Amino acid sequence: MREKIRIASGQGFWGDQLDAPVRQVEGGSIDYLMLDYLAEVTMSIMQKQRARDPRAGYARDFVPLMAQILPQCVERNIRVTANAGGVNVEGCAEAVREVARELGLAGKFRIGIVTGDDILPRIDELLERGVELRNMDTNEPLSTVRDQIQSANAYLGAWPMVEALNQGAQIVITGRATDTGLTLAPMIHEFGWSQTDWNLLAAGTIAGHIIECGAQCSGGNCQYDWRNVPDLAGVGFPIVEASPNGTFVVTKHEGTGGWVNVPSVKEQLLYEMGDPHEYITPDCVADFTTIHLEDAGVNRVRVFGIEGKPATEFLKVSISYTAGYKAVGTLVYSWPDALDKARAADKILRERLERLGLRFDQILTEFVGANATHGPLAGEPSSDLAEVQLRVGVRGQDKKAIERFTKEIAPLILTGPPGVTGFAGGRPKVEEIVAYWPALIPKTEIEPRVEVTEA
Amino acid sequence: MRVQLLKLAHARSGDKGDTANVGLIALKEEYYPLLVREVTSERVKHHFEGICRGRVERFELPNLHALNFLLHESLGGGGTLSLMTDAQGKTFSYALLRMWIDVSETEAGALGIER
Numbered sequence: 001m002r003e004k005i006r007i008a009s010g011q012g013f014w015g016d017q018l019d020a021p022v023r024q025v026e027g028g029s030i031d032y033l034m035l036d037y038l039a040e041v042t043m044s045i046m047q048k049q050r051a052r053d054p055r056a057g058y059a060r061d062f063v064p065l066m067a068q069i070l071p072q073c074v075e076r077n078i079r080v081t082a083n084a085g086g087v088n089v090e091g092c093a094e095a096v097r098e099v100a101r102e103l104g105l106a107g108k109f110r111i112g113i114v115t116g117d118d119i120l121p122r123i124d125e126l127l128e129r130g131v132e133l134r135n136m137d138t139n140e141p142l143s144t145v146r147d148q149i150q151s152a153n154a155y156l157g158a159w160p161m162v163e164a165l166n167q168g169a170q171i172v173i174t175g176r177a178t179d180t181g182l183t184l185a186p187m188i189h190e191f192g193w194s195q196t197d198w199n200l201l202a203a204g205t206i207a208g209h210i211i212e213c214g215a216q217c218s219g220g221n222c223q224y225d226w227r228n229v230p231d232l233a234g235v236g237f238p239i240v241e242a243s244p245n246g247t248f249v250v251t252k253h254e255g256t257g258g259w260v261n262v263p264s265v266k267e268q269l270l271y272e273m274g275d276p277h278e279y280i281t282p283d284c285v286a287d288f289t290t291i292h293l294e295d296a297g298v299n300r301v302r303v304f305g306i307e308g309k310p311a312t313e314f315l316k317v318s319i320s321y322t323a324g325y326k327a328v329g330t331l332v333y334s335w336p337d338a339l340d341k342a343r344a345a346d347k348i349l350r351e352r353l354e355r356l357g358l359r360f361d362q363i364l365t366e367f368v369g370a371n372a373t374h375g376p377l378a379g380e381p382s383s384d385l386a387e388v389q390l391r392v393g394v395r396g397q398d399k400k401a402i403e404r405f406t407k408e409i410a411p412l413i414l415t416g417p418p419g420v421t422g423f424a425g426g427r428p429k430v431e432e433i434v435a436y437w438p439a440l441i442p443k444t445e446i447e448p449r450v451e452v453t454e455a
Numbered sequence: 456m457r458v459q460l461l462k463l464a465h466a467r468s469g470d471k472g473d474t475a476n477v478g479l480i481a482l483k484e485e486y487y488p489l490l491v492r493e494v495t496s497e498r499v500k501h502h503f504e505g506i507c508r509g510r511v512e513r514f515e516l517p518n519l520h521a522l523n524f525l526l527h528e529s530l531g532g533g534g535t536l537s538l539m540t541d542a543q544g545k546t547f548s549y550a551l552l553r554m555w556i557d558v559s560e561t562e563a564g565a566l567g568i569e570r
């Protein structure tokens with residue numbers, strides 16, 4: 001057993017810095033590269049892409065990235081865990097095989113795929129059997145939006161990925177797997193942790209939580225002394241140095257920008273935190289009140305003392321469903337009395353929408369420069385503001401009403417208060433809303449499948 | 456004297472549906488008991504009047520010298536349903552740091568808090 005492994009985070013979300021994973025591979029020694037591609041509504045986008053093209057439906061960025069780093073990964077035995085498969089894990093794996101053939105690496109490594117998370121084809125059967133998939137926030141049964149469902153995936157944990165690694169997979173591609181599992185799986189595989197090593201599983205899970213948002217723990221979006229964070233242009237993405245006893249060090253490659261220190265790690269620990277005593281994943285329940293942090297040198301934070309509890313009997317399910325339409329229009333008003341002018345324009349706009357008889361579920365007006373981020377907490381702004389952006393959003397079920405709204409913004413330029421500009425982008429776009437429905441499903445309903453093959 | 460939280464803490468916020476979470480971290484560990492005493496869920500609920508329409512929950516993390524707040528019904532429906540610029544509550548962290556608390560001169564002196 002190795003005494004230490006280095007797991008690098010290369011992607012905090014689909015759309016993160018393209019070359020970050022390359023810098024992680026080329027910038028120094030690593031054993032594993034974890035890549036998180038899936039946000040909550042990503043699956044529905046991928047489902048739509050697959051409906052148009054059966055070969056699509058996964059994170060396309062992953063394939064050119066593999067073309068770039070695969071030779072080094074194979075040569076240096078760097079193993080990759082990525083939830084890039086989206087709703088077409090096989091298609092993603094096939095694209096990687098194609099890349100391997102082009103690079104002359106066919107037969108030189110193994111690809112593992114994890115499936116079984118997609119329950120979209122089983123929804124009716126589940127509902128009929130009384131698995132209600134109630135919304136965790138509102139407690140409504142899923143049947144209320146049955147016809148609007150776009151995708152439905154259970155969050156799989158680390159264990160199916162561990163199985164793929166145990167079978168020698170160099171590249172592990174999953175569909176909807178937890179972000180934390182991508183980091184935990186290599187630790188379980190290397191250190192032989194068991195299914196009931198709750199403290200160790202919690203430690204690996206928290207390591208995953210710290211690095212799953214990429215540079216957000218290594219100086220990015222860091223409030224603590226933000227002016228003095230060095231070289232964010234060349235920010236280094238985080239790396240976890242894990243040990244068999246569950247303690248680990250958060251660090252980054254030498255010579256990179258940003259910083260890893262106790263405050264930067266604390267900030268990330270609290271990101272999207274609920275009840276800190278119960279951070280629930282498929283693999284365990286981690287207790288964030290047991291985490292200890294210690295400065296362990298320049299850009300090194302040691303994390304230890306973590307305790308965990310047994311996993312629950314459920315998996316979280318991420319369901320997406322269509323929920324009407326929305327559009328957002330903006331205009332910019334200049335000094336003097338910018339805010340008063342923007343307010344007057346908003347009043348005129350609302351009166352016109354009223355006269356047109358348009359009905360919306362919601363209209364929201366924000367004045368960017370005065371109250372868009374902190375609302376009433378910001379107080380009454382100075383009357384001397386250089387400019388204010390009027391930002392009006394509408395949401396509703398009637399697409400025609402939303403479309404009509406988008407045609408009422410530009411006319412304000414010639415028919416409203418003076419000092420207005422900022423309409424170069426044209427009419428606002430009408431967007432179909434794909435909303436998120438979190439639910440729970442008994443673990444016994446989900447059977448993850450693991451398949452490892454030669455590339 | 457009155458002290459703004461910006462002088463005492465840093466923070467990070469995020470979302471889970473229509474709920475925003477704000478993690479409030481003492482800039483120096485000596486400040487933590489002051490935060491526990493003064494930054495109660497009631498005060499935070501009052502501070503976010505007009506933004507937070509639901510309840511406010513507070514959790515203590517003495518190991519990190521931090522508090523975690525959950526502000527329910529605060530994000531205009533949350534996720535893709537929200538029309539807000541800050542639908543993910545990313546700037547709620549700084550919104551909390553706008554809060555002022557009362558600190559006695561003696562305590563401020565002992566903690567090295569400057570006016």
